[in-house]
Amino acid sequence: MLFEVLKEGLFWAALGRPSEVMPFLRGKLLGNGFSEGSKRQLEWLLDELQSFYERVACGGRVEERHLRAIKSFHRDIVSVLETEGA
Template sequence: MLKEGLFWAALGRPSEVMPFLRGKLLSNGFSDNARRQLEWLLDELERFYERVACCGRVEERHVRAIKSFHRDIVSVISSERA
């Protein structure tokens, strides 16, 4: 889903995917700490998508950044369920 958002951002529509991501990730009953971490990551992701939209194309560095966001989100979710 994060990669799909990257391509939407490159098409000039960076906010198309954020409501879905926020709804899916933040409505899962996580602790306050995990929720705050996820909210921060999603805010950063949204700003990243906006920068990609200004660029107008997806570059390799953008794909690497998305992989990093994915790792961070999975890390918060995994630590919550451990």
């Protein structure tokens, strides 16, 4: 499910709306009572993700390299979540 949301954000970004899914992601990921360390890691990842979406918006299209980057974000986020035991 998380990967699908990240990928949807990529397509919204290509349409010129790079922050479309960010409130949803921030609410779901940061509102789960994680430790402060995990929360900081997630906040940093989400900030990086938003910057990435903004760069995609400048190009106006989705490329294969963008999908690879989304897979990397997914791995990093899941890694933090698994560390928390979520």
